[in-house]
Amino acid sequence: MRALFIVCFLVSGLVQAQQKEVRLYDGPAPGSEKWNWEEKKNNKNAIKLMTVFNVVNPTLTVFPADPAVANGTSVIICPGGGFHFLAIDNEGNDAAKWLAQKGITAFVLKYRTAHINTDDPFADMMAGINGPRKDEWDAENKATIPLTIADGRAAIAYVRKHAANYGIAPDRIGILGFSAGGTVTASSAFNYTPDNRPAFVAPVYAYMPASLQSAVATDAPPMFLVCASDDQLNLAPHTVELYSKWLAAKKPVELHMYAKGGHGFGMNRQNLPSDQWIERFADWLTQQGFMNQVKK
Secondary structure, three states, rough: OHHHHHHHHHHHHHHHHHHHEEEEOOOOOOOOOOOOOOOOOOOOOOOOOEEOOOOOOOEEEOOOOOOOOOOOOEEEEEEHHHHHHEEEEHHHHHHHHHHHHHOOOEEEOOOOOOOOOOOOOHHHHHHHOOOHHHHHHHHHHHHHHHHHHHHHHHHHHHHHHHHHHOOOOOOOOOEEOOHHHHHHEEEEEEEOOOOOOOOOOOEEOOOHHHHOOOOOOOOOOOOEEEEEEOOOOHHHHHHHHHHHHHHHHHOEEEEEEEEEOOOOOOOOOOOOHHHHHHHHHHHHHHHOOOOOOOOO
């Protein structure tokens, strides 16, 4: 009985550690001080996707690295959701758990999202992409995207400032993001400062039009790119453009363009080669030197 209690206590402690959530800003997020709606979370949609929406106060949820293999590297994970919600498990928590088991401390970023007046953000997205809400949806995204990008930069700076608290190396903080979260991720590779420069970036089927890009800096971080040629949102060209830009600048870059996979596969298993993208990401991190333990 005592042994069972100890096991349960340790498991409970691990879960609590994984669920630690910290505010990104000390006060109201800059640029949205008047936002006052309530954040919500549910999977009440056609595909049972767990979503977080109406995010007002950005946070980071910490998934500590497995102590047995901790290597000092960390990654901020940015879920996607069309800037209107966050696919918090498939493109957030599930990836964080996988990476933590590999020795990487993961931080899932809940960045600000546009306000919606429904409890089904997935249906709202369908109405916004090519439906009756398209013009309104596009206007909401235009106003929200700069805030999401700012949250990504602030997240890198926050983790760097508190690196010692998490037992991580301040020069090994990367960022990974999906779709709209890929916008946050790819944007961090441009126009950064010493405080918010990422050590590596990994945009996955990212929305990253030329209007959001600029010149590649001389110290641009290495980039790992993933997408599927049959992406329903036609984001494969965005990925190819980023790859070509890094290649032309002679910066480290790796591209995985899968023939099939669609959009939004994240950590889902579809019995396709794209299921293995995160293993290829780990291979790339190893090749780049981010999986070896930091010498103390």
